[in-house]
Amino acid sequence: MDSLKKQEEAEVYPKEPKPGRKPKQQRKKGLSAKRREALTGYFFLSPAIILLGIFLLYPMGAAFYYSFTDFYILTPDDRSFIGLDNFMFVFQDPEFIQAFWNTVYFTVIVVPVQLSVALGLALLINRKLKFRVFFRTAFFSPVVMSLVVVSILWTFMYNPSEGLINEMLAMIGIPEQPFLTSPDQAMNSIIAMSVWQGAGFQMMIFLAGLQNIPNHLYEAADIDGASPWQKFVHVTLPGLRNVSLFIFITITIAAFKLLVQPMIMTQGGPLGTTKSLVYHIYEAGFAYRDVGYASAMAVVFTVIVLVITIVQRILVKEERG
Amino acid sequence: MKKFPAFIVSSTLLVILAACAEGGDDGEEALPEEPAASEETEDTEGTAEPEESEDSEGNEEEGSGDEVETGAVDTDTEATGDEETVLEFWIHQTGEEETEAYIERIDAFNEEHDDIYVDAEVIIDDGASAYSDSINAALVAGNLPDIMAVDGPYVAAFAESDVLQPIDDYIDDETIDGYVDSIIQQGTYQDELYSLGSMEASVLLYYNKDLLEEHGIEPAHSLDEAWTWKELHENAQELTTEDYYGLNLFMNEGVGEWLTFMGAPFIWSNGGELISEDGTEVEGYLNAEESLEAFEYIQTLFEDGVVSESPPETQFQEGEAAMALGGPWVGGMADDAGLNWGIMPYPYADEKYSPSGSMAYGVTSNSEHPEEAAELMKWMTNKESTIRVAEATGMPPAQEAAFEELDRFDDLPWSIMEEQVVETAKARPSTPAYPVLTDAFAETFHAAALGEDYESVANQQIQRVERELRRFQD
Incomplete structure (x- = not known):
């Protein structure tokens, strides 16, 4: 920023000030240049601000307002203020409660599993293997694919009688598994697929973290006669602390926003065991046209995510200190 | 000159944005002289007022954007500019052949009626929410067409909320008798008829x-x-x-x-x-x-x-x-x-x-031309239309008389379907x-x-x- 500022000033005051000019005038001119600079700044900011305003701030404000109304899509002009009714029902709605616990379950399993898988992959790839680039690309490629496409592919793979996974299981003598149609397995199947899809991205971040750990620490550990495990626990892990915390927070929030996988793979079933909070909100708003209630749930959802984030930030600070 | 790259980036962005906004328009602007009438379906914040009658009656500029572009499909007839009434009509698309059948029937309607011009728009129906999302968006923005395709069992909710208007005044008993019972059941809510369909279905x-x-x-x-x-x-x-x-x-x-x-x-x-x-x-x-x-x-x-x-x-x-x-x-x-x-x-x-039950048509409450819209609805579900649609889709026709002209219903196996549609079909419940x-x-x-x-x-x-x-x- 500073260098840019200087350059601009240099343009405004070409070469040298004219002789005999009063210092007062100079200051005046300096101010207007500053203002002009500020204006330029806002000009460049404006696309971002306008887009944010239209697509983020306005909808958020609208959702907050609608959450206190009985906005029903079929009667958009006939909406009245109903106070906290929507919010009261949120906590009595058995589907919301089920969706909440489904989402918590998903998050609690996905976060540690995905974190460790990503770390494991990063450690594997960080060695000087022969086909390193190939593996790195292979592990990262699911991230590049659209989640919708991945979900459809995995739906085929999970198919009980014709799916790839069941055919492989059959080869080793395990009977057909109803992956997506059994209330006990459906969520776990979605978790497995989500970890596979997401871990590659965190792997890349871990990889960057690994390469940031100075090599002399390992050399020093070697001189002290540390075993590979000791090096991992006492050098690698502490070196990755900040990276891990960042990944921890982002995975948690992303996991809480689970939507595409149940929408495509199970439609929230069987028996609502894979219905996530966001999917429930989507259904209430679009399938059942109850925008007021959906908005109220969205507000509650935002608060939940906010609380989780704040708690995590406090934890992060403590660990740093 | 340091700012030049940034300027290029931001101006490119603006150009792209403008291009996107324009790109959305050209598909639907069949008659440019109607500013408020044809808006993109995704534009929920757009012009909210429904079609003004003055617009459709008064301004008839010759040769102005006659070409109708409906989604991926073109209609052959063009507006001459002499029509007194322009009807906006939304049809759903699940298959190409089906849409072609609809477009053909709309063309025939336009040729038959000198005073009405149907401005059709094809909206994709992916079997999930794409079509109903379009309706929802237009509902909130207040720019529904005059007549649109609706899924049979959803008619009651639209009727209860006054999104659709009853068409009893524009249809006589004899015409009603031509349909199989389940189509009338499906279109009736609280003793008033709201919709008619060209297709039936069965299991x-x-x-x-x-x-x-x-x-x-x-x-x-x-x-x-x-x-x-x-x-x-x-x-x-x-x-x-x-x-x-x-x-x-x-x-x-x-x-x-x-x-x-x-x-x-x-x-x-x-x-x-x-x-x-x-x-x-x-x-x-x-x-x-x-x-x-x-x-x-x-x-x-x-x-x-x-x-x-x-x-x-x-x-x-x-x-x-x-x-x-x-x-x-x-x-x-x-x-x-x-x-x-x-x-x-x-x-x-x-x-x-x-x-029983399939897609049907309904006249929206904000239509200024309910009589003409009902006329179009009857046309789209008359014997010729049901035969044409049945041939294109393989679904049973909604007109009883149409079965006689479709040979495949004469013998097994499809004779069973005719028997079911005519005798045992029962519409899904009519409730908002x-x-x-x-x-x-x-x-x-x-x-x-x-x-x-x-x-x-x-x-x-x-x-x-x-x-x-x-x-x-x-």
Whole structure:
């Protein structure tokens, strides 16, 4: 920023000030240049601000307002203020409660599993293997694919009688598994697929973290006669602390926003065991046209995510200190 | 000059944005002289006022943007500019051939009527929410067309909310009599007629001729010979072997409208209903003795291993299920697979009922030209149209007289479909809470299929429907 500022000033005051000019005038001119600079700044900011305003701030404000109304899509002009009714029902709605616990379950399993898988992959790839680039690309490629496409592919793979996974299981003598149609397995199947899809991205971040750990620490550990495990626990892990915390927070929030996988793979079933909070909100708003209630749930959802984030930030600070 | 790259970036961005905004427009701007009338469906914040009558009557600039571009399909006729009334018409697209049939009929209408011009727009219907999202968006923005395609069972909600207007004033009894009963049932809400459709639908008991022969089972050849539940169960059990299931219920379609469409006749046939006749009470219907018996029957089919709870899509045509309760489209797929197949009527317990209902048309309340719109609706569902659409889609026509001119309904297997559409078809319940009711039914049906306690699921689902119904009580 500073260098840019200087350059601009240099343009405004070409070469040298004219002789005999009063210092007062100079200051005046300096101010207007500053203002002009500020204006330029806002000009460049404006696309971002306008887009944010239209697509983020306005909808958020609208959702907050609608959450206190009985906005029903079929009667958009006939909406009245109903106070906290929507919010009261949120906590009595058995589907919301089920969706909440489904989402918590998903998050609690996905976060540690995905974190460790990503770390494991990063450690594997960080060695000087022969086909390193190939593996790195292979592990990262699911991230590049659209989640919708991945979900459809995995739906085929999970198919009980014709799916790839069941055919492989059959080869080793395990009977057909109803992956997506059994209330006990459906969520776990979605978790497995989500970890596979997401871990590659965190792997890349871990990889960057690994390469940031100075090599002399390992050399020093070697001189002290540390075993590979000791090096991992006492050098690698502490070196990755900040990276891990960042990944921890982002995975948690992303996991809480689970939507595409149940929408495509199970439609929230069987028996609502894979219905996530966001999917429930989507259904209430679009399938059942109850925008007021959906908005109220969205507000509650935002608060939940906010609380989780704040708690995590406090934890992060403590660990740093 | 340091700012130059940034300037290029931001101006490029602006140009792209502007291009996007324009790009959205050109598909629909059939008549540019109507500023407020044709807006993109996704534009929820756009001009909110409905079509002004002045616009359509007054300004007739010659040769101004006559070409109608409807989604991916063009119509052949062009507006001459002399028409007094311009009707905006939304049709849904599930298949190209079907859309072509609609466009052909719209062209014919435009040629026939000098004073009306139909400005049609094709909106994609992916079977999920794409089409209803478009309607929802236009509803909130207040720019619905004059007439639009709506899914049959959703008519009641639109009618209750005054999104659609009744068309009784524009139609005579003789015309009504031409339709099969279920189409009128489907379009009627609280004794007023709101919609008419060109297509019917049905669910038939397909069977694999070779497998039935192998097991020495004689199929039913007409509605009179229809199997009872008991026969279906016994024969399906007999037909279940290690290599194939006895019956396929297309559970792979997921927990959605299919289960209600296909499964509701089990309740009806046993003397039950999903909801009271006026569509306001669900307690004592979905969980009534008759309904629970039907769910129990469904559960037995699954428990006995006769039906798969997650069949592959092609189970029936691949010979992995001996029979299947499927829609009219299954026949074509079985033909493609080279299967030797036949059709039996929908099985029954006490009374014979069969599924019914499909997309229909409704005139919106903000239309300034309800009479002309109703005229178009009648045209799109008259004998010629139903024949044309039936030929394009393979679905049964909604006009009784149309069956006579369609040869394929003369003999087995499709004669069964005609019998069902004319005699046993029953429309899904007409209630504004239908979107929740259908999900409630599907969840209960699915619970039964999974061997769960369907009664407690039914009771839980009833509370959801009751909450939804409260919205309409005042």
